[in-house]
Amino acid sequence: MRVNVTVNGEQRQADDVWEGESLLFVLRERLGLPGSKNACEQGECGSCTVYLDDVPVCACLVAAGQVQDREVRTVEGLADGDRLDPVQEAFVEAGAVQCGFCTPGLVVAAHDLLERVPQPSDPEIREALAGNLCRCTGYEKILDAVRLAAARR
Amino acid sequence: MDFLRPDTFAEALAVKAERPDAVPIAGGTDVMVELNFDHRRPSALLDLTRIAELREWTTVDGRLRVGSGVPYTRIIEQLGAQLPGLAMASRTVGSPQIRNRGTVGGNLGAASPAGDTHPVLLAGDAVIEVASTRGTRMIPAAEFYLGVKRNALEPDELIAAVHLNATPGPEQFAKVGTRNAMVIAVCSFAIALHPAEKRVGAAVGSAAPTPRRATAAEEFLAGELDWAAPEPLLDSVKRRFGELVAEAASPIDDVRGSAAYRKHALAVLARRTLGWAWQDHLGKEARECA
Numbered sequence: 220m221r222v223n224v225t226v227n228g229e230q231r232q233a234d235d236v237w238e239g240e241s242l243l244f245v246l247r248e249r250l251g252l253p254g255s256k257n258a259c260e261q262g263e264c265g266s267c268t269v270y271l272d273d274v275p276v277c278a279c280l281v282a283a284g285q286v287q288d289r290e291v292r293t294v295e296g297l298a299d300g301d302r303l304d305p306v307q308e309a310f311v312e313a314g315a316v317q318c319g320f321c322t323p324g325l326v327v328a329a330h331d332l333l334e335r336v337p338q339p340s341d342p343e344i345r346e347a348l349a350g351n352l353c354r355c356t357g358y359e360k361i362l363d364a365v366r367l368a369a370a371r372r
Numbered sequence: 373m374d375f376l377r378p379d380t381f382a383e384a385l386a387v388k389a390e391r392p393d394a395v396p397i398a399g400g401t402d403v404m405v406e407l408n409f410d411h412r413r414p415s416a417l418l419d420l421t422r423i424a425e426l427r428e429w430t431t432v433d434g435r436l437r438v439g440s441g442v443p444y445t446r447i448i449e450q451l452g453a454q455l456p457g458l459a460m461a462s463r464t465v466g467s468p469q470i471r472n473r474g475t476v477g478g479n480l481g482a483a484s485p486a487g488d489t490h491p492v493l494l495a496g497d498a499v500i501e502v503a504s505t506r507g508t509r510m511i512p513a514a515e516f517y518l519g520v521k522r523n524a525l526e527p528d529e530l531i532a533a534v535h536l537n538a539t540p541g542p543e544q545f546a547k548v549g550t551r552n553a554m555v556i557a558v559c560s561f562a563i564a565l566h567p568a569e570k571r572v573g574a575a576v577g578s579a580a581p582t583p584r585r586a587t588a589a590e591e592f593l594a595g596e597l598d599w600a601a602p603e604p605l606l607d608s609v610k611r612r613f614g615e616l617v618a619e620a621a622s623p624i625d626d627v628r629g630s631a632a633y634r635k636h637a638l639a640v641l642a643r644r645t646l647g648w649a650w651q652d653h654l655g656k657e658a659r660e661c662a
Contacts, residue, residue: 350467
């Protein structure tokens with residue numbers, strides 16, 4: 220089937236999409252957007268977190284056909300040209316990135332948190348990132364990055 | 373595989389009548405996992421996310437009608453005061469991403485014994501509204517769960533909504549898992565006090581082939597509680613209530629926990645949640661008398 224969807228502000232079209240395919244597969248394999256990572260494919264790890272109509276979701280759990288005529292914003296859509304989003308900058312500065320695999324999902328989840336709660340408490344940060352697994356950093360630097368991004372708002 | 377995308381519920385029912393093999397998909401938090409892992413290859417997916425009416429909640433005759441497509445996040449944010457038990461259970465579902473997509477309708481459709489909202493729906497006397505082109509049926513939650521991942525839906529039916537008391541008494545929910553987020557319940561328990569009818573609702577999750585009510589525990593407690601002149605509860609009452617709740621379960625040993633642990637934990641959860649719910653009731657009575 221054909222899927223028409225707005226991705227990062229651009230009208231995109233994917234053809235020959237299998238009806239049982241996920242949004243994640245469409246983004247990575249058909250639209251050339253590999254920022255969202257494919258890991259658990261069951262919503263456990265959060266590496267594929269994207270905005271769907273401004274709400275963060277696991278792209279692996281969205282059926283491709285469900286995004287027809289809807290708006291998706293991926294990690295690639297956060298930066299303004301060459302200028303990183305403040306959340307991305309904070310992740311780099313705080314050393315919140317190690318292997319980097321979980322980072323895109325965490326960046327989107329943190330971005331959404333700060334949109335909703337500009338000055339989050341530590342429990343709010345932990346709760347907002349509870350659906351994102353990182354196996355390298357031990358999370359402390361990730362929390363530092365979110366605090367840093369919030370402080371700069 | 374076909375991807376069917378009705379815009380209205382009436383259209384969805386017509387499609388389901390014609391294609392009873394079509395698998396309904398809303399948040400996708402169960403269905404997509406099965407597809408991603410090749411556990412299921414349905415002949416068609418029936419997408420319910422474009423149907424605005426399923427995403428609405430309204431008050432009808434003093435009861436809340438929550439559309440089957442209302443995601444957990446909205447239940448937590450918009451219905452926390454009116455449906456405290458359902459909101460508590462919703463907060464324990466998965467992660468923010470999962471709660472943004474997952475729905476009570478999906479919980480009911482999957483009918484997993486471990487589904488988080490089931491004990492709350494049972495304890496709170498929820499009624500499930502299901503529909504087909506043949507008409508609408510109102511199924512009490514206690515009659516909805518038939519077996520492991522089996523529910524009372526006919527092949528041509530879809531879940532329209534859940535009906536709940538809009539002014540419930542004290543409600544509590546508790547769940548055991550290895551951490552706070554992303555946990556499939558080892559076991560769970562919900563209690564609802566119905567002071568107006570001098571009744572108690574109590575139900576266990578993830579501790580039997582289906583979520584189920586603990587009827588003997590409900591009756592015992594209803595007989596022990598002094599609703600009009602509430603006093604702090606005796607430990608012996610809480611303990612006996614916990615024992616009867618554990619007896620209502622018939623859990624198995626599996627990867628998440630042993631049967632013996634589940635029974636033990638249920639007794640603890642029942643005692644604790646009863647304490648919290650009764651404390652709520654005492655507080656309310658005190659406020660009303662003041």
